Amino acid sequence: KAGVTQTPRYLIKTRGQQVTLSCSPISGHRSVSWYQQTPGQGLQFLFEYFSETQRNKGNFPGRFSGRQFSNSRSEMNVSTLELGDSALYLCASSLQGTSGSTNEQFFGPGTRLTVL
């Protein structure tokens, strides 16, 4: 079974631009979570989508948004980029919500976003 894939792997943007990151979960996984990882703040939860609905949300400004499609693929968008948005953005998928699930999250390799 293919793992979680994220595209692109690396991205360079300038302040004020917007960016869209993509995540394809493991086949059969309906839950997709997004995290931001920085050296200073560590691993911070952005949001989780399940069956096309945002189910949980972290403490990030409205510039950060996401969506999930009917095939469970997810995108996250960051508008009006700031220097502080430079980070590794990780996507994780899970079987949560499926009978027998243990909530284990499977992570993609991440998208490294640099804002100049």
Place this chain on the structure above:
Amino acid sequence: AQSVTQLGSHVSVSEGALVLLRCNYSSSVPPYLFWYVQYPNQGLQLLLKYTTGATLVKGINGFEAEFKKSETSFHLTKPSAHMSDAAEYFCAVSDPNNNDMRFGAGTRLTVKP
């Protein structure tokens, strides 16, 4: 709500020495507990997990962890460190009733030759 505290942001051991990474959790319900490892510029990889049953769980690469309810701990150990174990390790707690997974701040393990 759950939370996780990892004691020690950096741990350094010599090759062949015992590895002990500490994790304490807080949860209002019997939790699921996880340890993940992250190598540079990669995503997180599951090392092991505790859900129910045996409190001593064995994972990949020779790691194991013991769930101690009375101490609300889930420390990660490995008898003999290898250079390839150098990485960042994250403890996580999850509510079995939803997908709310909380991660600790991480512990960076350095292995000295």
